[in-house]
Amino acid sequence: MSESESVITQEMRDAIGxxxxxxxxxxxxxxxxRFAQAIGDNNAIFNREDEARKTRYNxxxxxxxxxxxxxxxxxxxxxxxxxxxxxANVDGGSEWEYFEPIHAGDTITATTYLSDxxxxxxxxxxxxxxxxxxxxxVNQFGNVAALQRTTGISYQPPE
Amino acid sequence: xxxxxxxxxEEGSEVPTxxxxxxxxxxxxxxGASGDFYQIHYDxxxxxxxxxxxxxLHGALKNAFLGQLMTDYVGHEGTLKKLxxxxxxxxxxxxxxxAKGTVVKKYVENSENVVECEIWLxxxxxxxxxxxxxxxxxxxxx
Numbered sequence: 001m002s003e004s005e006s007v008i009t010q011e012m013r014d015a016i017g018x019x020x021x022x023x024x025x026x027x028x029x030x031x032x033x034r035f036a037q038a039i040g041d042n043n044a045i046f047n048r049e050d051e052a053r054k055t056r057y058n059x060x061x062x063x064x065x066x067x068x069x070x071x072x073x074x075x076x077x078x079x080x081x082x083x084x085x086x087x088a089n090v091d092g093g094s095e096w097e098y099f100e101p102i103h104a105g106d107t108i109t110a111t112t113y114l115s116d117x118x119x120x121x122x123x124x125x126x127x128x129x130x131x132x133x134x135x136x137x138v139n140q141f142g143n144v145a146a147l148q149r150t151t152g153i154s155y156q157p158p159e
Numbered sequence: 160x161x162x163x164x165x166x167x168x169e170e171g172s173e174v175p176t177x178x179x180x181x182x183x184x185x186x187x188x189x190x191g192a193s194g195d196f197y198q199i200h201y202d203x204x205x206x207x208x209x210x211x212x213x214x215x216l217h218g219a220l221k222n223a224f225l226g227q228l229m230t231d232y233v234g235h236e237g238t239l240k241k242l243x244x245x246x247x248x249x250x251x252x253x254x255x256x257x258a259k260g261t262v263v264k265k266y267v268e269n270s271e272n273v274v275e276c277e278i279w280l281x282x283x284x285x286x287x288x289x290x291x292x293x294x295x296x297x298x299x300x301x
Binding site: 068 | 179197236
């Protein structure tokens with residue numbers, strides 16, 4: 001492949017902004033606690049129901065990046081599926097906006113969509129394709145609880 | 160948990176450093192809890208075949224460390240509004256990482272006490288592997 005050839009396809013451009021079908025998640029207390037333990041965060045509001053009840057949260061809530069883990073159980077399937085020609089992947093970065101706490105027992109509906117595609121030749125890992133995906137998490141009251149933007153970098157490993 | 164107040168904070172104030180000591184075991188625990196089973200985080204041969212020096216921390220785990228930095232900072236009365244980070248360099252388990260931050264702006268907006276912080280993860284050599292940004296709101300003292 002020549003250095004100047006773009007790997008960004010029309011299909012990728014067409015997929016930008018097209019929301020997936022919604023996926024519904026039940027936020028389980030055990031999953032929150034397991035996540036908090038895995039990241040090594042001992043904060044009472046993420047680990048101990050009795051103590052969390054005495055705070056303004058009035059019960060267990062999820063750590064800031066917990067929502068990322070529920071999307072692994074069943075991922076919202078993009079309406080238009082795009083894939084990179086490069087075989088290896090790294091996580092390029094993440095951005096969260098929070099509007100409401102996520103409580104144990106909440107029902108969260110997620111949709112996802114491609115929000116941006118870029119490429120870089122001869123970057124840190126060689127030729128790279130950079131895709132930004134946005135996921136919107138809506139709670140059972142119909143309020144957007146959080147927005148997540150994730151940058152995925154795929155690359156061609158050096159020979 | 161000790162509570163910090165808007166009145167306590169000035170531009171240039173430091174966010175108390177959070178030290179984390181990630182191990183291969185923690186990476187496996189995180190893989191299990193998050194469902195991210197990409198092998199570069201626990202299989203050394205797989206990582207090396209993908210041009211990496213060793214297994215590396217999940218970006219999302221580093222994101223979680225920065226989340227903890229900020230939820231520890233704001234206490235139970237403060238609120239995390241925005242959290243972002245970029246993965247500029249890899250971090251390897253078995254060596255400590257330090258989550259740090261500095262207040263860059265404070266202001267009142269729509270009667271909310273907003274504080275903006277530059278945040279980052281630093282390795283033992285003092286390199287910022289994971290720079291980021293956080294926006295929080297803090298309560299008044301009275």
